[in-house]
Amino acid sequence: MDIYEIRKHNLVKLIGSQRKGSCAERWAMAPAHLSQILSDKTAKNLGDDVARRIEEIEGLPRGWFDSIPREDVITNTDLNGFEPASEPALSAADLVKQMLAKSGKGIPEETRQRLLAAAAEPDAKEEAGDTAIVKADFIRPGLVGDEVWIAHYDVRGAMGGGEVTHEFPEMLQDVRVSPKHLRELGVEFKEHYHLKLVTGWGQSMAPTIKNRDPLIVDVSIREFAGDGIYYFSWGGHEYIKRLQIADEEYFEMISDNPKHKDRMIRREETYIQARVLLVWNAHLV
Known part of the structure; x- marks a missing residue:
């Protein structure tokens, strides 16, 4: 979902x-x-x-x-048509007994007893509350109040000559993250629902941001809030670039890739949509 x-x-x-x-x-x-x-x-x-x-x-x-x-979280429809078990699951020892009864005719009695003893040991530990037994919870929905969804906006910002917003294939859709972990990484934000995913497009911000890297942005930041990387509109196109104040009238639009020239853009014609907080890099290893 x-x-x-x-x-x-x-x-x-x-x-x-x-x-x-x-x-x-x-x-x-x-x-x-x-x-x-x-x-x-x-x-x-x-x-x-x-x-x-x-x-x-x-x-x-x-x-x-x-x-x-x-x-x-779990309903009958979540189980792909399978109903939950109406009877308690068999113990390991019971399963071994069934196996031996069906196909264990040629197994020596000594070996048979060893198998039964080995199967019964985990059951005994579980009944005694032994901490060596770890039960996996595969339906865990996440820590309430910590893990949240970040929506992926169907837009891309150019790290080059500018992009017009339109649909295109994405590596990531909506993702579930831990705000606590994001803050531990140094990502600063007020409310998690201001965080969105967008995609960078082009090479002008390499190596900081590579072509098609997903980015976590804060859409509550709609004005210049200090030097940094912003997602903004200028001249009818969308950009992801560094912005610095050059003077009272101009921003300096900066590319991290030295092969791309920086340029001056009028502040009154620049419409900040969000500030980039984190690059979701996919490094090949």
Whole structure:
């Protein structure tokens, strides 16, 4: 499930048996907008701003819409048609006994007893609470309040001559990350839902950013906030470049690749969309 499917799941659960019209009115939404989000026939998604507004109105914690509660993770449809086992699983010793009964006629009695003893040992340790037994939890949905989804915006920023926003194939779609780990890496941000993925395109920012590297950006930063790498619009195209203030009228647009020339661009014609916080490099090894 991507971030929007998760939000739709939680939205349906939140509405429950309430009238959609009254919910839309309480959330300051047009009823048609809410219907489009809930419909399976439209591609309307529950965006960040609306999700945060509903959370605030309903007294829910920030980011509530962005993760599925553990009790909702496994359903019969998640098991590809297989029903959960109605009886407890057999122990290792029981499984060995069944195996020996079916195909162990030629096994010497001494060997038979050793197999049974070896199979019974893990069961005894588990009953005694031995910490050597590790149970894997393959359905773990993530640490509540820590692991969050970052949406991948279907745009690319040029690290060269400029790109017009359009659809193109991506290596990564929406990803799930730990905000705590991001902060440990030195990534500074206020709210996780301001973080998005975009893609760099071109060679002008190499070796810092390679062609088609996914980038984590903060879309809440819409103005120059000090020297750094920004995703911005200029002259009708999208760029990912370093920006520095040259004077009161101009930015200096800087390429890390020395083969590409830096240039001066008017500040009033530059529209910052986000600041680049982290390069998601895929280095070949």
